[in-house]
Amino acid sequence: MAHGSLASLLLLLAASAQGAAAFGGKSATGGRSVVPNSYILQVNASAPALTKRGVSVFEALDHTLAAVKQNGVKYTVRQRFDAIPEAFQAVSIQVEDGASMAELAQIPGVQRVWPVSLIPRPVEPTVSDFTPVSSSSSSTKSKRDTHTLEKRGTNFPPASAYLNDTFYPHVQTGIDVLHNKGILGQGVKIVVVDEGVDYTNPILGGCFGPGCQISFGYDFVGDNYTGTNAPVPDSDPFSSCSNHGTHTTGTVGALANEYGFSGAAPMATIGHYRVISCSGATTDEILVAALTRALQDNVNIVSMSLGSSVGWLDDSPVQIMASYLGSKGIHVVASVGNERNEGLFAADQPAASRIGTGVGGVDPTYLAAYYAYLIKRDPVPYISPTPFNLPNNYLLYFTSTNTSVTNDACNPLPSTTPNLANRVVVVQRGTCGFTVKQQNVAAAGGKIVLIYNSKGSGLIPQLDVGSTGLTAVGSLRYEDGLKLLSYYQSSPRGQSISFPNGPLAPYVSNTVSGGVVASYSNFGPTNELFIYPTLAAPGTDILSTVTGGVALMRGTSMAAPLVAGAYALLLSVGNNLKLSPEEARTILMSTSQPSPVAYGSETLDTVVSQGAGVINMTAAIAAHTVISPAQFNLNDTQYSNNTQTLTLRNNNRFPVSYQLSWVDSTGIVTYNDGATTDIIPSTTPNYVSTSVLRVAFSQRTVTVPGGQTVKVTAQFIPPNLTAQQRNQFPIYSGFVTITGQGQGAGAEQMEKYNLPFFGLGARMVDMPVLDTTNVALGPNLPFIAVGQNIQTGPTTFSESNPAVVYFRLAAGTRRLRVDLVDASTSYNATVPAVTNPASRLVKRSNTELTPRAAFPTLYSQVRTVGSLFAPSYWPPRDYLFNNGGTYSDYEIQLDGSFTFPNGTKGMAELGRSYKVLLRALKITADPTYTSSYESWLSPSFTFTA
Ligand SMILES: *[C@@H]1O[C@H](CO)[C@@H](O)[C@H](O)[C@H]1NC(C)=O
Ligand SMILES: *[C@@H]1O[C@H](CO)[C@@H](O)[C@H](O)[C@H]1NC(C)=O
Ligand SMILES: *[C@@H]1O[C@H](CO)[C@@H](O)[C@H](O)[C@H]1NC(C)=O
Ligand SMILES: *[C@@H]1O[C@H](CO)[C@@H](O)[C@H](O)[C@H]1NC(C)=O
Ligand SMILES: *[C@@H]1O[C@H](CO)[C@@H](O)[C@H](O)[C@H]1NC(C)=O
Numbered sequence: 001m002a003h004g005s006l007a008s009l010l011l012l013l014a015a016s017a018q019g020a021a022a023f024g025g026k027s028a029t030g031g032r033s034v035v036p037n038s039y040i041l042q043v044n045a046s047a048p049a050l051t052k053r054g055v056s057v058f059e060a061l062d063h064t065l066a067a068v069k070q071n072g073v074k075y076t077v078r079q080r081f082d083a084i085p086e087a088f089q090a091v092s093i094q095v096e097d098g099a100s101m102a103e104l105a106q107i108p109g110v111q112r113v114w115p116v117s118l119i120p121r122p123v124e125p126t127v128s129d130f131t132p133v134s135s136s137s138s139s140t141k142s143k144r145d146t147h148t149l150e151k152r153g154t155n156f157p158p159a160s161a162y163l164n165d166t167f168y169p170h171v172q173t174g175i176d177v178l179h180n181k182g183i184l185g186q187g188v189k190i191v192v193v194d195e196g197v198d199y200t201n202p203i204l205g206g207c208f209g210p211g212c213q214i215s216f217g218y219d220f221v222g223d224n225y226t227g228t229n230a231p232v233p234d235s236d237p238f239s240s241c242s243n244h245g246t247h248t249t250g251t252v253g254a255l256a257n258e259y260g261f262s263g264a265a266p267m268a269t270i271g272h273y274r275v276i277s278c279s280g281a282t283t284d285e286i287l288v289a290a291l292t293r294a295l296q297d298n299v300n301i302v303s304m305s306l307g308s309s310v311g312w313l314d315d316s317p318v319q320i321m322a323s324y325l326g327s328k329g330i331h332v333v334a335s336v337g338n339e340r341n342e343g344l345f346a347a348d349q350p351a352a353s354r355i356g357t358g359v360g361g362v363d364p365t366y367l368a369a370y371y372a373y374l375i376k377r378d379p380v381p382y383i384s385p386t387p388f389n390l391p392n393n394y395l396l397y398f399t400s401t402n403t404s405v406t407n408d409a410c411n412p413l414p415s416t417t418p419n420l421a422n423r424v425v426v427v428q429r430g431t432c433g434f435t436v437k438q439q440n441v442a443a444a445g446g447k448i449v450l451i452y453n454s455k456g457s458g459l460i461p462q463l464d465v466g467s468t469g470l471t472a473v474g475s476l477r478y479e480d481g482l483k484l485l486s487y488y489q490s491s492p493r494g495q496s497i498s499f500p501n502g503p504l505a506p507y508v509s510n511t512v513s514g515g516v517v518a519s520y521s522n523f524g525p526t527n528e529l530f531i532y533p534t535l536a537a538p539g540t541d542i543l544s545t546v547t548g549g550v551a552l553m554r555g556t557s558m559a560a561p562l563v564a565g566a567y568a569l570l571l572s573v574g575n576n577l578k579l580s581p582e583e584a585r586t587i588l589m590s591t592s593q594p595s596p597v598a599y600g601s602e603t604l605d606t607v608v609s610q611g612a613g614v615i616n617m618t619a620a621i622a623a624h625t626v627i628s629p630a631q632f633n634l635n636d637t638q639y640s641n642n643t644q645t646l647t648l649r650n651n652n653r654f655p656v657s658y659q660l661s662w663v664d665s666t667g668i669v670t671y672n673d674g675a676t677t678d679i680i681p682s683t684t685p686n687y688v689s690t691s692v693l694r695v696a697f698s699q700r701t702v703t704v705p706g707g708q709t710v711k712v713t714a715q716f717i718p719p720n721l722t723a724q725q726r727n728q729f730p731i732y733s734g735f736v737t738i739t740g741q742g743q744g745a746g747a748e749q750m751e752k753y754n755l756p757f758f759g760l761g762a763r764m765v766d767m768p769v770l771d772t773t774n775v776a777l778g779p780n781l782p783f784i785a786v787g788q789n790i791q792t793g794p795t796t797f798s799e800s801n802p803a804v805v806y807f808r809l810a811a812g813t814r815r816l817r818v819d820l821v822d823a824s825t826s827y828n829a830t831v832p833a834v835t836n837p838a839s840r841l842v843k844r845s846n847t848e849l850t851p852r853a854a855f856p857t858l859y860s861q862v863r864t865v866g867s868l869f870a871p872s873y874w875p876p877r878d879y880l881f882n883n884g885g886t887y888s889d890y891e892i893q894l895d896g897s898f899t900f901p902n903g904t905k906g907m908a909e910l911g912r913s914y915k916v917l918l919r920a921l922k923i924t925a926d927p928t929y930t931s932s933y934e935s936w937l938s939p940s941f942t943f944t945a
């Protein structure tokens with residue numbers, strides 16, 4: 001019967017059987033894209049089979065590989081992770097078609113198995129009427145010709161070049177104040193893990209190696225790595241084929257330059273590990289290797305602007321390695337992701353961490369703008385990555401002087417339009433895309449365009465001439481558009497304007513969204529209800545270096561390196577290099593400034609959107625009180641942790657009187673219509689006013705002598721919620737506020753701290769795990785289908801044209817099992833066997849008998865024939881948008897093959913009647929009981945050859 005007893009069970013689209021893609025999404029492995037037939041095996045060096053024989057940790061890996069071979073699995077080794085055995089002892093292997101994760105997991109010495117996962121390239125979030133062009137570089141070549149490698153060294157600007165810092169991300173985060181004190185990251189070693197760096201950019205020092213601004217690094221991938229082919233590593237992290245890594249590196253370490261910006265820690269020792277190539281993704285294997293090297297290179301800080309969905313803490317090889325670095329005193333900082341439209345509980349690795357820092361993005365309070373000069377008028381700032389360098393005078397021209405016109409320049413300009421060749425054409429945003437407006441002006445002979453924001457619109461993005469043929473395009477705030485219009489209208493003989501070179505215009509306020517959490521920044525929390533993001537920093541329209549120049553880019557990718565640089569500043573002061581990651585994070589979190597829910601609003605945004613708020617390094621450096629914990633994860637209504645002990649240590653020489661209070665932030669729901677209707681978390685979750693009722697402190701004021709510690713108890717009284725509110729899974733949150741007033745002469749300085757708290761007004765165990773909707777695939781899930789034919793009753797499947805089991809996870813789960821069971825199995829499944837009872841296709845049968853046997857109550861009592869899919873990791877929730885793609889789903893092929901509980905391969909008997917049993921553990925439930933799982937028992941089927 002069997003064609004090859006090792007037939008693949010886990011269906012990958014690339015190898016899909018005929019009908020398999022009928023309903024298929026982008027990935028057939030759930031919210032995790034994987035490298036086919038590739039697995040990371042974590043070796044348990046203390047397994048009896050190995051310790052009995054007195055095997056060293058190093059030998060254990062080889063023994064395990066030998067056991068893999070003994071089991072008849074042919075493999076090639078991809079990477080060995082044995083450099084730091086106590087951190088993560090593992091090996092990744094490539095196997096032949098058909099070897100399953102369940103099979104590998106049974107091999108003696110194997111502790112856990114993960115498929116090698118793809119980590120997508122970071123994607124810059126878009127603005128509705130604008131697609132950024134800056135994420136890709138115009139260069140197609142990448143690796144430098146090593147023969148031209150110069151070793152001349154960087155010509156470092158003096159420390160005084162960083163005084164008088166007005167760079168807007170620094171002003172927003174208090175980094176400016178530190179720079180003005182000469183705190184520039186001296187003595188701290190930091191590595192950026194990204195897409196490679198163009199260090200030939202003079203702002204990044206022009207060279208690589210000792211004596212250069214980018215002084216160490218490595219390329220783990222080479223130019224052609226896509227995640228699925230072989231990496232070609234070398235010792236040079238140079239890349240010019242994309243901008244992302246050069247941008248993030250500049251945010252940490254750009255040297256003082258003519259534009260008037262700099263990196264956050266330009267005098268730190270800065271390196272770059274290239275982990276993503278010119279196109280395609282990378283893998284968790286590469287990230288683990290990079291983190292291992294960070295440890296060997298003795299770095300203090302790792303900055304990672306990349307990641308992938310995990311939902312959980314401590315679950316993936318990258319998280320395990322990142323936590324190990326944390327335990328060794330290394331501060332790991334990572335971006336939380338740009339998928340806010342995935343809704344709540346969208347935590348990525350490596351940002352989801354108990355010990356590291358996950359950084360969300362906020363919009364800047366000030367903008368990247370240069371001055372345009374007008375005769376006899378005040379200069380007006382225009383938004384652009386670089387000044388136009390057009391020092392001659394041009395006359396202004398408005399395509400419309402009526403500011404209530406909403407479709408300005410959306411159509412070809414009228415024939416009455418004057419010659420635009422020597423004019424600066426001003427257009428209002430609205431109706432059509434920016435490119436259309438630019439094209440219409442270009443078609444009428446215009447060369448220079450300024451587009452001003454429309455009233456009530458979001459932050460206007462930076463613009464690019466693209467292929468419109470224009471010489472220059474800049475954007476203006478609404479108020480500056482109006483200002484130019486009034487100049488224009490009050491100058492009958494024309495108003496001239498010029499755009500000479502010069503540094504950034506300081507303090508150009510973002511009066512639309514300054515300081516508000518960015519429209520793209522991921523929501524937390526993790527499935528354990530651990531805080532996510534940790535904190536936030538400006539990420540939108542950030543000026544930094546790119547290949548051969550500078551550009552504005554947006555995303556949480558831009559916020560993470562700013563925070564990494566901020567850590568370098570903190571660590572470079574006094575004895576702070578000794579601060580543990582938790583201690584340093586506590587200082588940053590407790591001194592962060594919470595963001596409002598909207599610009600100008602008094603209401604604070606939810607903690608699951610901003611964490612502790614926007615870092616304030618002025619306050620962080622000045623903090624003389626050490627507070628722990630830095631956040632209160634109050635958990636859910638079942639496991640509520642509402643009584644918390646707060647420890648305050650007064651590190652001043654004098655007594656300080658502390659006042660404790662609290663402030664609410666907005667509530668937010670997971671399911672707008674309630675989980676019984678929604679099942680899938682809402683992609684635009686509703687803000688609600690679900691506030692904590694009260695925080696009762698054991699003492700509201702407490703005076704602590706210098707150098708002393710005090711403990712205060714805080715009792716959080718959660719809100720009273722109706723059943724309907726609980727059904728929406730609301731998160732309530734806020735901040736405990738502590739102000740300290742020094743006592744005595746010379747101690748008048750106030751200290752102020754904010755500590756975020758949040759809780760879930762529902763039980764995580766009630767969160768729907770199996771998707772039973774038709775939202776993603778059309779038919780209701782789960783189902784089995786051959787091509788378009790969905791099974792609705794007893795059926796015969798052919799092994800040569802396999803049926804496919806389709807399902808999705810609406811929430812993460814700590815145990816997912818797809819098993820083949822005998823058709824007589826009695827199981828009290830939570831989802832009906834037939835989810836699509838349409839008369840279409842196979843006729844529904846009434847002959848399906850419900851067996852009389854009692855339902856097993858224990859997981860272990862359920863007899864299965866064998867396993868079809870049994871991941872040893874905790875799967876995340878499936879994607880809905882998948883970073884611009886579509887939903888993800890699971891597609892498991894039913895070709896008769898399975899893995900016996902002992903790990904050996906089996907084939908279904910022809911003619912015997914089977915069912916598929918799908919089980920997913922509810923989030924906080926006890927895995928030993930069958931009632932802890934959401935489950936689906938399929939209609940019965942038999943196999944024919
Ligand atoms: C600091 O920068 C501001 C704005 O660019 C400028 O007006 C001021 O003169 C500078 N001060 C010093 C001391 O350089
Ligand atoms: C990368 O691919 C290009 C085009 O296929 C090829 O010319 C080049 O040699 C490859 N480089 C490496 C290092 O394999
Ligand atoms: C919340 O409670 C669950 C169940 O006990 C636990 O697994 C989880 O770790 C808790 N979360 C936090 C942040 O303490
Ligand atoms: C940062 O903290 C300092 C010192 O506490 C304070 O003066 C300043 O206003 C804060 N900045 C912001 C942006 O909150
Ligand atoms: C309750 O919270 C405290 C501090 O926030 C934490 O240390 C403790 O582990 C939590 N307890 C449980 C049972 O999760």
